[in-house]
Amino acid sequence: MKKHWGKIKRILELAISLARANFKLRNEGSYLGILWYLLNPLLLFLVIIFIRVAVFSHSKIELYPLYLLLGIIMNNLLVSTLASSIKSITENSSFLTSMKIEHESFVLSNVFQFVFSHLFEVGVFALFMVFYKVSLMGIIYYLIILLFFVLFLIGASFLFATIGTYVNDFFNIWTFARQILFFLTPIFYAIKPGDFIYSLNLFNPFFYFLHISRQVVLYQRLPEGWMLLIMVGVSLFFLFFGFFVFEKFKNKFADLL
Amino acid sequence: MRGVQEKEKLKKIRIEVCGIGKRFVRRFKKERKNFLEYLINPILNREKSMEFDAVKDVSFSVSEGEVLGLIGRNGSGKSTLLKLIAGIYTPTTGYIKTDGSVVYITGFGWGLKTKLTMKENIYLIGTIMGLNREEIDKKLEEIIDFSGLRAYLYTPVFQFSSGMISRLNFSIGIHCLEHKKPDILLFDEAFSAGGDIDFQEKSIKKMEEFIKEGATVVLVSHRLDLIEKYCNRVMLIENGKIIKTGSPSKIIEYYKNFTKKRDRNLKD
Numbered sequence: 001m002k003k004h005w006g007k008i009k010r011i012l013e014l015a016i017s018l019a020r021a022n023f024k025l026r027n028e029g030s031y032l033g034i035l036w037y038l039l040n041p042l043l044l045f046l047v048i049i050f051i052r053v054a055v056f057s058h059s060k061i062e063l064y065p066l067y068l069l070l071g072i073i074m075n076n077l078l079v080s081t082l083a084s085s086i087k088s089i090t091e092n093s094s095f096l097t098s099m100k101i102e103h104e105s106f107v108l109s110n111v112f113q114f115v116f117s118h119l120f121e122v123g124v125f126a127l128f129m130v131f132y133k134v135s136l137m138g139i140i141y142y143l144i145i146l147l148f149f150v151l152f153l154i155g156a157s158f159l160f161a162t163i164g165t166y167v168n169d170f171f172n173i174w175t176f177a178r179q180i181l182f183f184l185t186p187i188f189y190a191i192k193p194g195d196f197i198y199s200l201n202l203f204n205p206f207f208y209f210l211h212i213s214r215q216v217v218l219y220q221r222l223p224e225g226w227m228l229l230i231m232v233g234v235s236l237f238f239l240f241f242g243f244f245v246f247e248k249f250k251n252k253f254a255d256l257l
Numbered sequence: 258m259r260g261v262q263e264k265e266k267l268k269k270i271r272i273e274v275c276g277i278g279k280r281f282v283r284r285f286k287k288e289r290k291n292f293l294e295y296l297i298n299p300i301l302n303r304e305k306s307m308e309f310d311a312v313k314d315v316s317f318s319v320s321e322g323e324v325l326g327l328i329g330r331n332g333s334g335k336s337t338l339l340k341l342i343a344g345i346y347t348p349t350t351g352y353i354k355t356d357g358s359v360v361y362i363t364g365f366g367w368g369l370k371t372k373l374t375m376k377e378n379i380y381l382i383g384t385i386m387g388l389n390r391e392e393i394d395k396k397l398e399e400i401i402d403f404s405g406l407r408a409y410l411y412t413p414v415f416q417f418s419s420g421m422i423s424r425l426n427f428s429i430g431i432h433c434l435e436h437k438k439p440d441i442l443l444f445d446e447a448f449s450a451g452g453d454i455d456f457q458e459k460s461i462k463k464m465e466e467f468i469k470e471g472a473t474v475v476l477v478s479h480r481l482d483l484i485e486k487y488c489n490r491v492m493l494i495e496n497g498k499i500i501k502t503g504s505p506s507k508i509i510e511y512y513k514n515f516t517k518k519r520d521r522n523l524k525d
Binding site: 010013014017018021024095096097098099100101251252255 | 281282340343344345346347359360361363370373377380381384385386387389
């Protein structure tokens with residue numbers, strides 16, 4: 001038990017150091033540096049708000065700007081983390097083929113750095129909440145949901161890293177799939193039970209995190225119990241399944257790099 | 258009594274390699290002549306692949322405090338064998354038992370992050386090698402002095418020459434090793450990659466210190482003078498197989514003749 005704990009501690013320490021270095025690397029030589037994390041989602045937010053005001057001015061969604069912004073930043077966390085996790089093993093081939101090292105750290109560090117930048121976005125979101133006079137208590141509830149979302153992301157990242165090491169084209173497949181996901185998930189529109197797209201979204205793990213976050217953060221409503229259960233189930237299932245697949249295949253990674 | 262105990266200690270096996278083999282899949286890219294072929298080929302004409310054995314049915318053992326040399330031409334399987342012992346690769350057949358902590362050190366491609374400064378890289382690689390921040394703080398001065406690159410501490414590594422990168426790599430690696438005090442050291446061409454003669458000599462002295470402290474060492478090098486000077490036993494590897502084992506002078510002599518003979522055969 002003590003041995004396992006020591007190993008987990010080492011993996012986490014290494015993951016945090018790597019995340020710190022990679023975070024620095026991403027901003028190195030960039031004039032706007034950290035502002036890029038905020039700029040991308042904010043620009044997308046402005047474009048959609050503009051289209052909505054110009055084309056569909058009869059908005060039915062309560063607190064639409066907050067509804068949209070939360071959707072964008074959560075989607076941003078999901079797609080960026082997974083896109084980067086696909087390459088998290090192949091991009092560190094020089095380390096993995098020259099020393100015995102815990103492969104898990106590279107995947108985890110990847111998740112950590114995106115979660116860290118997501119927290120900046122949450123900060124901006126909180127400013128919007130103040131502007132729209134929504135209680136900031138929602139942010140505390142959001143952090144609990146974020147914890148489960150991160151568990152889901154860790155599991156999915158393990159899975160994506162494994163597939164990405166074996167299948168070169170997986171990054172391109174994900175680039176395409178993330179666009180479909182953006183339009184099929186209710187990020188900039190609303191859905192209700194009975195709609196075809198609602199039934200479709202019941203198979204989309206991300207939908208549960210998004211729906212529950214909006215209920216809790218924006219409208220201070222208790223989410224449906226079954227949805228909460230599925231959210232927790234999905235997080236734990238992905239975490240264990242992703243980890244299991246990664247552990248099964250990680251010994252062969254060095255051969256492929 | 259004490260002498261007997263010391264002998265017993267010497268006999269302790271640190272590395273045991275039994276019937277080990279490693280098979281890789283080698284892929285061949287097809288040459289595509291025009292755009293149409295680029296479109297059609299991935300579907301109709303997939304890349305060909307072939308399995309090959311980088312290491313075949315290798316068995317040996319290394320005792321505590323022993324320095325084993327591995328020689329052979331490029332592609333003979335020396336590095337693969339070291340990486341198998343280090344646990345970087347998993348063997349296809351056979352098994353390896355190691356007793357104690359193992360560290361593999363190579364002079365090539367350690368994956369420094371070129372956009373980061375030298376100091377940031379020292380912390381990054383140090384962490385990857387298993388040291389925490391405080392431990393690296395303590396080693397920092399020694400690493401900088403050993404590398405001889407103090408003036409470049411805050412310079413991004415992409416502005417370094419290849420020799421400087423090599424110096425930095427080795428300095429970080431060897432000092433982190435020193436801190437961890439590994440029982441088994443695997444050196445893969447660690448002393449001939451890029452650094453100038455002074456630095457090479459300094460690096461070799463560091464290795465000598467490890468040997469004196471009683472570490473078990475496996476040394477892969479094309480520098481036969483090093484092999485002869487430091488190894489107790491040498492193995493010659495060709496096409497993934499051990500073809501001869503013995504004392505350094507005997508095996509080096511055999512290797513030189515073997516290479517000459519092969520070159521003559523190739524000419525004929």
